[in-house]
Amino acid sequence: MMEKQYWLDKPSNVKRVLVGLYLLCAGLLLTDALHHRHSILQMEGWFGFYSVYGFVACVILVLAAKELRKLVARPKDYYENNDDQ
Amino acid sequence: MISNVPPFLIFFIGACLIFLVPQRWRGWASLLVTLLALLNFASLSHGTYWKVQVLEHSLTFGRIDTLSYLFGLLFHIAAVIATLFSVHVRDSLQNLTSLLYAGGAIGAVFAGDLITLFVFWEIMAIASTFLVWARRSAESNRTGQRYLLVQITSGLLLLAGAASHLGATGSIAFNQIDVETLGGALIFIAFGIKCAFPLLHGWLVDAYPQATPTGTVFLSAFTTKLAVYALARSFPGTEVLIYLGATMAMFPIFYAVIENDLRRVLSYSMINQIGFMVCGIGLGTELALNGAVSHAFNDVLFKSLLFMSMGAVLHMTGRINGTDLGGLYKSMPITTSLCIVGAASISAFPLFSGFVSKSMIMVAAAEEGHAVVFLFLLFASAGVFHHAGIKIPYFAFFGHDAGIRTREPPINMLVAMAIAAGFCIFNGCYPWILYSLLPWEVNYQPYTMSHVISQSQLLFFSALAFALLMTSGLYPPEMRLINLDSDWLHRRLGLRLIHVSARMITFVWARCLRILQDSLEKVVGGIHSLTGPRGVLARTWTTGTGAIWALLLLGLYLLVYYG
Structure with missing residues (x-):
């Protein structure tokens, strides 16, 4: 029996979700041109500050985490041979 | 009507009485028990109750003010939700220690x-350890021992600090x-x-993932939030907390x-998330402290919800690693x-x-x-959306379909999660009831156009980064590895130091014994060479030699006496 096909099983639908996200992001970025942000710190008022910061922060986060993994990752049984000693 | 029963007592008596009913x-x-406790709590109002005189000190079991009331309410709600989530558990040890743990937390708050x-503090430490041990695996056994050691150390420091504080100020008031x-x-x-x-956090990431699927929900609610409450009570406006909090928010x-x-x-x-709260306590302004305690309130509820959803996944599939999961939305949509x-x-x-x-x-x-x-x-904030907001649902429920076909968890688990989710949405949409419970007056409006837009931009662009990194293959794949953290200090470095110290002590001890043995052998050899069968003292001497020795001694005596 064929298993039920779910909406997200179709690659074209995943693509639709992604395109939706891109459009949403573009729209949100454009609101900075229309809406003057009430800000406490000066940098908050810059065009696209929150958008760029969110994007860059996540890219840095992931790339730095990859480097961190090189430093701290160990096999699963790393402690097991030592705990009992 | 004001109740005469201290809230913690209902949990402790209840923990004993549940053994009167059959296991199932x-x-x-x-x-x-937790519902009765909540009912009892609802009848309480602000004030100081249940004072007991012990020697010259007055112990207070019921200091209820705006701050303790908020955390007391939170802990009662968390206890109900976590207990409902674990109603199906047929394990008397967990039934008992869960109630003792929740009761301990509520006793500590008041x-x-x-x-x-x-x-x-110590009741909580011991009771919560059993929630780790209740997994009953060799790994959780060892983890529980480490966890208990850290918790007891914290208790001893508290006791030593209290004694020193009493000596300096003459007061034990909290x-x-x-x-x-x-x-x-x-x-x-x-x-x-x-x-x-930071660096004192190893026990948390070591022990919480090792507890039972239901035990972690209890653990996530009480210990750390009690510590946040204690910091807000005793150290508001302590500047170092700002930097500690910012570090805690960043590195994990x-x-x-x-x-x-x-x-x-x-x-x-x-x-x-605790980092945000600690930072708020360090800032110490009314707005910051209100933010810290209201975030603690919300955090217990959404963190319980997330731990419950992962507990449900573990309960139903027996798996919890990102490498083994994926596609569960098909069989666990709720x-x-x-x-x-x-x-x-x-x-x-x-x-x-x-x-x-x-x-x-x-x-x-x-x-x-x-700034x-x-x-x-x-x-x-961007990072937490990235890993807790996207990664958790993505790797467990979406992403690569791991082919697991299961069912929704038992109804009690679903209802507990739904209640927590209800609180999350209610507080998000209508924060005014929460705000009215805060210790200081709230002059804050969260729903301004600027705030909604800027937060949406931050989050959706974080999502965009995740999507682009994922589709480009730059996102680090989940791997069956462990990552060294500060628990390495005691699990590996500490252990090595003990081994090295033990070896050094053994070596030095062996050397000392060797030197002692050699010296003794020399002494014995010397005596032997003097008094042995061939020794000087054992020789047979002629009478003439004896007379010469006697003459010499007498001469010496005369010299000393008259000289």
Whole structure:
């Protein structure tokens, strides 16, 4: 029996979700041109500050985490041979 | 009508009485106990109750003010939700220790002095350890031992600090304490251990993922939030907390990205969220402190919800690693939806609970001119959405379909998650009831156009980064590895140091014995050479030699006497 096909099983639908996200992001970025942000710190008022910061922060986060993994990752049984000693 | 029963007592008596009912009803009996406790709590009002005189000190079991009332309410709600989530558990040990643990936390919140706080602090430490041991595996056994050691250390520091504080001030009152005294510093570190300060946090990410699926829900609610309460009570406005908090908000998110065990990912995000609260307490303004305690309130609910959803996954599939999961939305759609509510709340999406509390701390940081701290917290806000908001649901429920076909968890689990989700949405959409319970007056409006837009931009662009990194293959894949953290200090370095010290002591001891043996052999040899069969003293001497020796001695005597 064929298993039920779910909406997200179709690659074209995943693509639709992604395109939706891109459009949403573009729209949100454009609101900075229309809406003057009430800000406490000066940098908050810059065009696209929150958008760029969110994007860059996540890219840095992931790339730095990859480097961190090189430093701290160990096999699963790393402690097991030592705990009992 | 005001109740005459201290809230903790209902839990403790209930923990004993549930053994009167058959095993299969004990979960429900526990739930009844927590509901009775909630009812009892509802009848309480602000004031100081249940004082007991011990020697020359007055112990207070019921100091109820705005701050303790809020945490008391939170802990009662958390106890009901977590107990409902674990109603199906047929394990008397967990039934007993869950109630003792919740009761201990509630007793500690209402403690008016440091001795009472210490007693409940230790009850919590011991009871919660059994929730780790209840997994009954060799690994959880060892983890539980490590966890207990850390918790007891924190208790001892608290006791030593309380004694020193008493000596210096003559008071054991659990109020604001000067961190620059010895007693204050010891108490600060005791709270800091339970609060998972940087480098003191290893126990949390070590133990929480090792507890039972239901045990972790209890653990996530009480210990760390009690520590937040204790810091807010004793050390508001302590500047170092701002930087400790910002560090706590930052560093765990890097670990969370590369961690495979999804409950450990949540443990890291827990430290990240506590970081916001600690920072708020350090800032010390009314807005910041309101933000810290309201965020603690919301955090217990959305973090419980996330731990419950992962607990449900573990319960139904027996798996919790990102490498083994994926595609579960097909067989667990309700759990998926509830998890997404928790994920949206922790990420502080508009209309979800994190949005109305975390932002108070951010605004306070900006208003106080801490621009760098503000940027750190903003980075951490984007990061938490990345790992808790997207990674958890993505790797468990979406992503690569691992082919697991299961069912939704038992109804009690679903209802418990739904209640927590209800609180997350309610507090997010209508924060005013929560705000009315806060210790200080609230002059804060979370739903301004600027706030909604800027937060949406931050979050959706974080999502965009995730999507682009994922589709481009740059995102680090989940791997069956563990990551070294500060628990390495005692699990590996400490152990090595003990081994090396033991070897050194053995070596030095052996050398000492050898030297002693050699010396003794020399002495014995010397005596032997003098008195042995061939020794000088054993020779047969002629009478003439004897006469010469006697003459010499007499001559010497005469010289000494007359000289």
